[in-house]
């Protein structure tokens with residue numbers, strides 16, 4: 001057995017052992033096999049937790065095809081350990097060009113998937129653009145990230161969406177845990193592992209105070225950093241201010257930051273005029289989906305020399321001798337850094353349980369859903385929360401009949417004296 005295959009199997013076994021929601025669902029679905037006859041394509045960061053989702057889909061009866069959603073984030077050992085399994089076929093490689101990623105997507109599409117579980121709408125956009133012949137066979141898409149839901153909404157606006165899509169990212173069980181705790185912990189863990197530097201006492205600038213930014217900012221503060229937020233949205237800026245963070249335009253924040261972490265889902269958040277003001281030694285990292293949040297072309301343009309400073313860090317020397325450091329080419333720091341493993345397993349257990357349960361719901365109800373972006377029904381979200389609580393051994397109170405009646409009433413007499 002190759003070393004790759006052995007470590008891939010180990011990683012999958014570890015992830016399985018820490019994904020109890022999947023274990024519970026897998027037991028049920030392998031008996032019912034509700035997805036028998038379906039071809040489900042999963043486009044995501046192909047690492048061990050994603051592997052567990054693929055295994056559960058296969059046990060549920062689907063023929064599963066996978067591909068990477070980003071050039072730097074898949075792990076070759078896990079890909080090998082998935083490709084040896086019955087019912088799972090995949091096309092993903094680590095550290096590839098955008099062109100190679102496109103080729104791998106095309107290979108996945110040859111399988112003519114009937115449903116796509118997507119990340120950043122990468123495979124969905126590719127199919128709509130390049131394989132219109134497949135669209136009539138597609139029952140729908142489940143999208144797990146903020147950027148992807150925005151892209152599918154843009155497709156709808158352009159009249160390019162011919163099937164229903166579930167906005168899995170928008171469910172509480174996904175974004176209140178994955179984006180906040182998953183991105184918060186894994187972006188910082190991997191930034192610190194890659195730089196081997198201390199966060200305590202440092203000036204950290206977080207661009208974007210949405211779900212991911214909230215997680216990164218609060219956890220950086222908990223580790224002792226002085227955190228500054230940059231925003232474009234007035235309510236998000238106010239929320240950051242009232243949560244006790246400094247809020248500054250990037251032009252001012254640029255001059256004070258030791259670390260910069262972008263999590264906006266937007267482009268050019270850090271660009272030439274900001275880089276020009278940065279301190280010697282500043283470290284730039286991105287945790288938003290695309291590697292366009294930090295304008296690396298501006299950085300290269302300003303540099304008189306560039307070299308690898310450490311694995312995963314490129315140092316750009318400016319004309320006056322300052323050195324600005326870019327972490328993993330501005331790609332997702334929690335997934336593309338040399339030792340990165342993505343989000344913690346327990347968080348991905350929830351995210352992927354939502355993808356799975358949304359897919360099952362879509363599969364049963366697709367014919368009554370119009371082309372468009374739909375919320376995942378609340379009871380699907382609630383079911384995943386209930387399974388998760390059960391696996392944790394946590395119990396909640398139950399509403400009494402009187403409490404339910406009180407909550408359902410509007411007449412003052414009913415509210416004050418229900419009997």
Ligand SMILES: NC(=O)c1ccc[n+]([C@@H]2O[C@H](COP(=O)([O-])OP(=O)(O)OC[C@H]3O[C@@H](n4cnc5c(N)ncnc54)[C@H](O)[C@@H]3O)[C@@H](O)[C@H]2O)c1
Nearest residue numbers: 146147208210211212230231232233264265266287288289
């Ligand atoms: N690293 C990961 O594993 C991971 C996980 C989940 C989501 N994401 C990605 O992270 C990005 C952010 O996701 P989110 O859920 O926090 O989105 P969100 O919409 O909740 O938050 C984004 C925030 O960025 C702000 N923003 C936009 N442009 C800005 C600019 N130029 N300057 C400053 N702020 C700006 C917005 O006003 C918003 O408040 C998306 O690309 C998403 O796909 C990454």
